Amino acid sequence: QIDRKILTSGAVAGLSAFGDGENALGFGLKDGKIVVWRRERNNHRTLSTHDAPAGDEIYLRMTARDGIFYSFAASGNGKTFIPVGSEQNGDYLPPWDRGVRVAMTVGGAENAAARFGFLRIEPTK
Numbered sequence: 001q002i003d004r005k006i007l008t009s010g011a012v013a014g015l016s017a018f019g020d021g022e023n024a025l026g027f028g029l030k031d032g033k034i035v036v037w038r039r040e041r042n043n044h045r046t047l048s049t050h051d052a053p054a055g056d057e058i059y060l061r062m063t064a065r066d067g068i069f070y071s072f073a074a075s076g077n078g079k080t081f082i083p084v085g086s087e088q089n090g091d092y093l094p095p096w097d098r099g100v101r102v103a104m105t106v107g108g109a110e111n112a113a114a115r116f117g118f119l120r121i122e123p124t125k
Contacts, residue, residue, distance in 0.1 A: 001078065001117035002029055002058045011106060012037075013114030015062045017070050018103040019094035026105060027072040027084060029058050034074050036085035040092050048085040050074075057117065062102070063124065068093070 002013050012035055014028020022042040028035060029052055036047040052058055053076030061073040061081050068091045073081035093100045102121060106114040 002060065003115040003117065004029065004056050004058055006113065006115040008109055008111060008113045010109035011112035011114060012108040013106040013112075013116070014104075015060050015072075016103040016105045017062065017064065017090055017093055018101045019092070019098055023093055024103070025070055025088055025090045025093060026103070027060065027062070027074075028105060029060075029074075030108065034058075034072075034084045036072055036088070038088065047088070050084045053077075053082065064100075065124070 007013055012028040012030035014026055016024045016026030018024045024039045032052050034050045034052050038045055038047055053074055055076030059075040059078040063071045069087050070090050071087045072084050074084050075081045104116050104119060106112050
């Protein structure tokens with residue numbers, strides 16, 4: 001959950017499947033849009049951009065499948081989630097000697113700031 005009112009203009013706040021500083025996959029809220037991104041071997045690129053749901057708080061959901069496939073969804077009320085972007089292959093995560101972690105992220109602008117309400121991790125059924 002991200003408090004939309006606190007997010008610094010130009011900053012992106014979101015969730016990431018984090019291998020290390022050079023290898024990650026994630027998505028987040030930036031200036032009213034949901035941005036899906038990929039960083040591989042320190043090459044950062046935007047994969048897709050979508051309109052964010054309305055509301056003062058944005059809820060983000062990242063789902064992992066088979067340990068390497070990641071999908072993303074966003075909600076304005078925490079109940080109805082809309083998929084954003086296509087499922088992404090994260091087989092480059094992690095580099096051979098590390099484990100993938102979940103990260104809350106904020107950056108993309110000088111003095112970037114965000115407020116996360118909570119993070120919940122649940123096993124898939």
